[in-house]
Amino acid sequence: MENYPILFGTQPSSSTSNSYHFVAGASSHHHGQAAGNNTGGGLFSASKQEEPSDGGGGDDGAGSSSQGGGGEADVVVVGKKKGEKRERRPRFAFQTRSQVDILDDGYRWRKYGQKAVKNNNFPRSYYRCTHQGCNVKKQVQRLSRDEGVVVTTYEGTHTHPIEKSNDNFEHILTQMQVYSGLNNVSQTFGNQHMFQ
């Protein structure tokens, strides 16, 4: 994967204010656990749009400010063995502006890898949920251009309740200011308690 369809983020012009964008692919039906939806599945409303899939530039395309597209609901098909059933796990990505890479989202993560990706001077870290049976993965990437921008990509849905209280998420919002460019988003955040 060269560059995620996440074309959000730090608008060059309006970079003054902190930005907090996220994309969500809501397609949680496997596992059949209704609880999964909130924990990490359908947190945000999925805004599907076209996929630029430029891929051409390659070099510093990602690093640069190549935004324009929109959200996307990416579904990763995990097929291992012949008989193995393909498990579709939604993938969420959101960009935050924070000094710390690791944002406490209420879950426990264990780092299982770190790789330096191209177009990025900073390495990408791979985390995994430590809970048993929870195959949620998360990867944190930092933009080489703006070290203050951290791209966090969640993969999968949690099958267990959060460790901490929901207020915790507020704390996250404290760490990163919410960019209420879309009323839709901010509304959902403020009014509804989607994070229970």
Next chain:
DNA sequence: CGATTTTGACCAGCGC
């Protein structure tokens, strides 16, 4: 002492 991080190696998918 247990859990977690660190780091290198290994492997798989894709492009050329």
Next chain:
DNA sequence: GCGCTGGTCAAAATCG
């Protein structure tokens, strides 16, 4: 078919 890039594993080290 080979090489590159990205993702994961696994053993050792470190922290609490």
